[in-house]
Amino acid sequence: MTERQTWLRRLAPAVLVVVLAVALSVASGSSAEFANPAASTGDLAGVLDGVRDGDVVLVGFDPDIGTYAEVRPTVRALLADVLDRGARLAIVSLTPEGRALAIMERARLVRAGVEADRLIDLGFIPGAESALVALARQLERPTTGGAVVVLAPAIATEGVELGVVVGGNDLGPRTWVEQLLPRVDALRLVAVAPSVLLPELQPYLASGQLDALLATPRDGAAYRAGLGAPASALAPDEGPSALAILVGMLVAIAVLGAAVGVRLADTLRLARTRETP
Amino acid sequence: MSGFFGSGPADQLATWIAAIATIAVLGGMLGERRVFAWSQHLLAGLATGFLGLLAVSEVIVPRLLEPLAAGPGGRPELLLGVGLVAAAAAAPWLPRVVAAVPLSIAIGALAAFALGGAVVGTLLPQAAAALARPAPTAGATLAGIGGAAITAFVLVGFVHGTPRGRVMAAAASTGRWLMLAGLGGWLGYLLFSRLVLLVDRIAFLVGEWLGLAP
Numbered sequence: 376m377t378e379r380q381t382w383l384r385r386l387a388p389a390v391l392v393v394v395l396a397v398a399l400s401v402a403s404g405s406s407a408e409f410a411n412p413a414a415s416t417g418d419l420a421g422v423l424d425g426v427r428d429g430d431v432v433l434v435g436f437d438p439d440i441g442t443y444a445e446v447r448p449t450v451r452a453l454l455a456d457v458l459d460r461g462a463r464l465a466i467v468s469l470t471p472e473g474r475a476l477a478i479m480e481r482a483r484l485v486r487a488g489v490e491a492d493r494l495i496d497l498g499f500i501p502g503a504e505s506a507l508v509a510l511a512r513q514l515e516r517p518t519t520g521g522a523v524v525v526l527a528p529a530i531a532t533e534g535v536e537l538g539v540v541v542g543g544n545d546l547g548p549r550t551w552v553e554q555l556l557p558r559v560d561a562l563r564l565v566a567v568a569p570s571v572l573l574p575e576l577q578p579y580l581a582s583g584q585l586d587a588l589l590a591t592p593r594d595g596a597a598y599r600a601g602l603g604a605p606a607s608a609l610a611p612d613e614g615p616s617a618l619a620i621l622v623g624m625l626v627a628i629a630v631l632g633a634a635v636g637v638r639l640a641d642t643l644r645l646a647r648t649r650e651t652p
Numbered sequence: 653m654s655g656f657f658g659s660g661p662a663d664q665l666a667t668w669i670a671a672i673a674t675i676a677v678l679g680g681m682l683g684e685r686r687v688f689a690w691s692q693h694l695l696a697g698l699a700t701g702f703l704g705l706l707a708v709s710e711v712i713v714p715r716l717l718e719p720l721a722a723g724p725g726g727r728p729e730l731l732l733g734v735g736l737v738a739a740a741a742a743a744p745w746l747p748r749v750v751a752a753v754p755l756s757i758a759i760g761a762l763a764a765f766a767l768g769g770a771v772v773g774t775l776l777p778q779a780a781a782a783l784a785r786p787a788p789t790a791g792a793t794l795a796g797i798g799g800a801a802i803t804a805f806v807l808v809g810f811v812h813g814t815p816r817g818r819v820m821a822a823a824a825s826t827g828r829w830l831m832l833a834g835l836g837g838w839l840g841y842l843l844f845s846r847l848v849l850l851v852d853r854i855a856f857l858v859g860e861w862l863g864l865a866p
Contacts, residue, residue, distance in 0.1 A: 388681035395854050400864055442845045444852035471699075471706050499710045504765035553773030554765065571841040574834075582781030584773075592848065615851045623847040 391626055398619040417580050419587035419598065422537060422563050428461030430536035431495070433514075435551055436466050436480070437473030439543035442569035448614035449595030450541050450567050452602055454480070455609035457539070458489060465535070467497035469506050469546040474499040487609050503546060504554050511558035535562065542568035548576055552584045566590070592620070671861040674853050806831050 426432065434454070438446060454464065466481060468474035481494050500506040514535060538555070540548045548566035556562065565587040568576055573590040580588040589595050596614060673691050680688030716734070719727050736754040743751035782796055808820065809827025858864050 385681075385683045388678075392678060392681075392850075392854060395851055396858050399851070399855050399858050441849060445845050445848040447852075471703050474706060474710075475702060499706055501711050501715075503762060504769060505761060508765060549774070550769070553769030557769075557772045569845045571838065571845045573841060574838060578778055578781075579774075582777055584777055615848050616855065619851045619854070620844075620847060623851060624844070627843055627847065 391623070394626070395619050395623055398622045399616050401618065417565075417585065417587035419565065419589070420601075422565055422586045423456060423460065425563070426457060426460045426462050426536060430460075430462045431465050431534070432457050432462045433535045433538045434464050434466045435538065435540040436468050436477040437470045437544040437546050438476055438541050439569070440472055440476070442543045442571060443476060444615070445569045445592060446541065446543065446567050446589075446595065449589050449592075449598060451480070451609070452595075452599045453539065453565075453567060453589070454484070456602060457537075458484075458493065458609060462536070463493045463495060465495040465497055467510065468499050469503065469550075470544045471499065473541075473544055473546075484609065489609065504550060507546070507550060507554035508558065511555045514555075514559050514562070538562050538564045540564060540566045540568075542566055542572055542576070547572065548579065548585060548588075552579050556584060567595075667861055671857055674857060678853070802830050806834075 438450070457464065466477050468477045481496060484494055485491055500510065502509065538551065540551045542548045548564070548568055551564060551566075556564065563586045564584070566576060566579075566585050566589070568588070568590045570591045576585065576588055576590055579585040589598055592614065599614070673694065676684075676687045676691040680691075716730060720730055724731065736757065739746060739750060740754040743754075782799070805823055805827035807827065808823045809825075809831060811820070811824055
């Protein structure tokens with residue numbers, strides 16, 4: 376590789392960053408353009424309409440730092456929506472990464488003015504799948520002195536109305552469906568997950584094991600677009616710029632296409648060389 | 653807006669540190685490996701520190717020491733757990749049969765929960781949902797048949813060794829290609845997720861740090 380090619384190879388990502396920055400500066404910064412009212416997200420509105428003032432909503436918070444940027448606006452809008460309906464959130468994490476992000480989001484909500492007693496912190500439960508089994512047992516037979524999981528008194532006495540699972544990590548919506556649903560009767564589950572988990576989670580939505588699923592920026596944007604103004608104070612995140620993502624995807628497709636094209640051209644060149652006597 | 657930081661002096665400082673770390677990571681793309689490596693070490697150090705803090709403050713103290721201090725006799729399972737942890741820690745000096753016990757219990761329990769959950773929570777409900785449709789449309793039926801066929805081909809693709817017979821070999825080859833197509837689709841989703849992350853980081857630099865975005 377020549378020195379010029381080396382420099383070009385190094386500069387290409389910088390050019391991409393600059394192009395994306397320009398796209399961000401030009402665009403409005405909203406991802407509402409993604410919104411599609413026909414998005415198949417399940418019965419999200421119906422499930423949320425069932426949440427009443429004072430209900431406890433169990434939030435399984437285990438996103439992945441690498442993909443959290445994609446779901447963050449939707450997660451914040453959903454939490455704000457649930458809080459706006461007067462519910463209390465009981466936040467639990469099964470992974471250290473999820474716990475770190477849960478602490479951050481809880482602190483943000485407290486800073487935004489949500490009363491701390493409406494944000495019940497169940498903390499981090501170690502044990503992966505077995506932690507969910509312990510949580511399920513506690514939800515079924517609530518006591519305040521469990522061996523593994525110590526539920527807050529509010530949950531122990533009143534029960535949980537709805538489960539919201541923020542996925543992305545190893546222990547996400549699939550694990551909740553597999554470990555919690557067979558053990559806890561009549562618990563409705565809503566999941567928010569990054570696009571990469573869509574193929575894994577869509578069958579659960581189709582079978583009705585998940586009541587609702589927001590697993591793409593498009594679905595998230597559609598949900599956020601349908602929300603009213605009250606939730607905006609708790610969810611200031613507008614989401615990624617549609618123009619910047621479109622530009623990035625076009626660049627990615629061009630790079631992949633160029634790689635395939637070069638390979639094809641090499642194959643043709645080799646074939647011609649063989650044919651030439 | 654990421655909403656991570658407020659407007660106080662500490663938040664301003666945090667914004668600057670986050671911006672510098674973001675630039676250091678992006679600099680890795682341009683070939684600046686030393687600063688990039690430093691940022692990786694910083695992340696590893698922070699993650700290790702956080703894990704230690706989490707282990708002490710949310711696991712060892714509240715779930716082990718406090719219950720034991722309250723009444724050691726009432727919690728024999730915790731004492732058993734401590735014994736297993738001690739055996740795992742002392743594994744290099746213990747006979748192999750004893751050292752294998754804690755690891756075997758951990759792997760066995762994990763596999764049992766995961767496998768049991770997969771059967772009870774995924775396999776059976778999904779099979780029931782696929783078989784018992786209240787009013788199947790032609791498209792849904794075709795999709796179901798297609799899904800079943802793809803599953804069968806991919807399973808045949810995993811047949812150990814070379815499949816015997818031309819039909820089986822063709823089915824196995826089809827299964828492998830279908831699996832590759834699936835992996836390609838999954839990589840497409842992954843690319844999209846990572847692109848959103850890149851856009852988010854650039855938005856942080858342009859908007860929250862430089863204040864240039866509208």
